[in-house]
Amino acid sequence: MRILVIGAGGREHALVWKIAQSKLCDKIFCAQGNAGIAQIAECIDIKADDMAGLIDFARREKIDLTVVGPEVSLALGIVDAFQKAGLKIFGPNKKAANLEASKVFSKELMVKYKVPTADFKIFDNPDTAKKYIEEIGAPCVVKADGLAAGKGVVVAKTIDEAKHAVDAMMQEKIFGEAGNRVIIEECLEGEEASILVITDSKEVIALASAQDHKRVGDNDQGPNTGGMGAYSPAPVVTKKLFKEILDKVIYRTVDGLVREGIDYRGVLYAGIMLTKEGPKTLEFNVRFGDPETQAILPRLKSDLVEIMLAASEQKLNLLRSLEWDERACVCVVCAAGGYPGNYEKEKEILGLDKAAEIKDVVVFHAGTKLQNNKIVTNGGRVLGVTGLGKTIKEAIDKTYQAVEKIHFEGMQYRKDIGKKGNFCFDSR
Numbered sequence: 001m002r003i004l005v006i007g008a009g010g011r012e013h014a015l016v017w018k019i020a021q022s023k024l025c026d027k028i029f030c031a032q033g034n035a036g037i038a039q040i041a042e043c044i045d046i047k048a049d050d051m052a053g054l055i056d057f058a059r060r061e062k063i064d065l066t067v068v069g070p071e072v073s074l075a076l077g078i079v080d081a082f083q084k085a086g087l088k089i090f091g092p093n094k095k096a097a098n099l100e101a102s103k104v105f106s107k108e109l110m111v112k113y114k115v116p117t118a119d120f121k122i123f124d125n126p127d128t129a130k131k132y133i134e135e136i137g138a139p140c141v142v143k144a145d146g147l148a149a150g151k152g153v154v155v156a157k158t159i160d161e162a163k164h165a166v167d168a169m170m171q172e173k174i175f176g177e178a179g180n181r182v183i184i185e186e187c188l189e190g191e192e193a194s195i196l197v198i199t200d201s202k203e204v205i206a207l208a209s210a211q212d213h214k215r216v217g218d219n220d221q222g223p224n225t226g227g228m229g230a231y232s233p234a235p236v237v238t239k240k241l242f243k244e245i246l247d248k249v250i251y252r253t254v255d256g257l258v259r260e261g262i263d264y265r266g267v268l269y270a271g272i273m274l275t276k277e278g279p280k281t282l283e284f285n286v287r288f289g290d291p292e293t294q295a296i297l298p299r300l301k302s303d304l305v306e307i308m309l310a311a312s313e314q315k316l317n318l319l320r321s322l323e324w325d326e327r328a329c330v331c332v333v334c335a336a337g338g339y340p341g342n343y344e345k346e347k348e349i350l351g352l353d354k355a356a357e358i359k360d361v362v363v364f365h366a367g368t369k370l371q372n373n374k375i376v377t378n379g380g381r382v383l384g385v386t387g388l389g390k391t392i393k394e395a396i397d398k399t400y401q402a403v404e405k406i407h408f409e410g411m412q413y414r415k416d417i418g419k420k421g422n423f424c425f426d427s428r
């Protein structure tokens, strides 16, 4: 098969890397890819939101299956457009992508189908939103309705901070139309976990659990980022909890979507807070997580292309259950100095070969590019160094050993990725 992957980050490198191992795959293209992806796939310079350009390419190159990485393409309706053009594609259609593209839609669906989530109210007027904040007090959470590149959530410790977030979203319009409506919700406490499944609306196949590290600094300090590292499995999600999450969150949501007449085919990602009252849904994403994918896919032994193909053809019921590597996997993100604020680009990256020589280590590229035969930085999150080990501790040690071989000016990374999981994993 000729396969096209859309996207340019660490998640897409992991996808391309795994797809390349499939017996079904003859040739991979990636739009737009990065320097790491270019070592496996043919990278093409078409942006993820250039629907006409992508359809044109897929037709011309006789692509058999397209796999969508980023949510922007899904929210724009790339799946509908490809299907209309008679092209096979893995991912939810535009209506289904609303589960991520509109938090209001997602919250209303959760209420209707009794999916546990934080209590909330929806506002289209900043004054009433601020009045409500005064009523419920702090801490509380302010969320922009639409897509905001992972920056649309403010966990406010004070009433002033929450009001300021409302002003920024609704009046200054820092996220444009995404801030026309906001959600104010109760602040939940607990451990977070990411549960990803693949569904075709009839069947649900769960992937291994994972945990992301969203804050930039060690011990979850500092501002939120796109994700500074992940590990899988997340031992805090015991078998019993996993079943509870599937029953109360995933099945109810997929069932609810079907009842709403929405045909969901693709990855459904639930961000879960494990609270004292049980698991509650923080958000849904309609795609593979980044960097969870980098920690999950190295553990997947089954053929990913077979799974994605079956989901897109609504034939998941014909698949055997997935096979997993029992080992733990840890992914540490190496980011540019200054990230998630301003950062510089085009710093030469050294030591990639030395890191990759370590057994059971893969270095996934995110923001990198080739410049004068050198690999240089080209984004905030630059690399996802990933290692497998018999225990989380072993995976952590191996991964950091690889991280230490790598250098670029300003490189920063968290030193505590996987630490929380290590404690539970070894005492399971």
Ligand code: AMP
Pocket (backbone or CB within 6 Å): 118, 141, 150, 153, 155, 185, 186, 187, 188, 189, 192, 214, 271, 282, 283
């Ligand atoms: P989201 O994009 O909704 O996942 O939000 C990003 C991050 O904000 C989550 O991973 C949580 O760490 C935090 N968050 C979101 N909603 C809540 C909530 N209701 N209570 C506490 N933290 C939250």
Ligand code: GLY
Pocket (backbone or CB within 6 Å): 150, 212, 226, 227, 285, 288, 289, 290, 291, 292
């Ligand atoms: N890891 C969080 C996300 O992919 O949105």
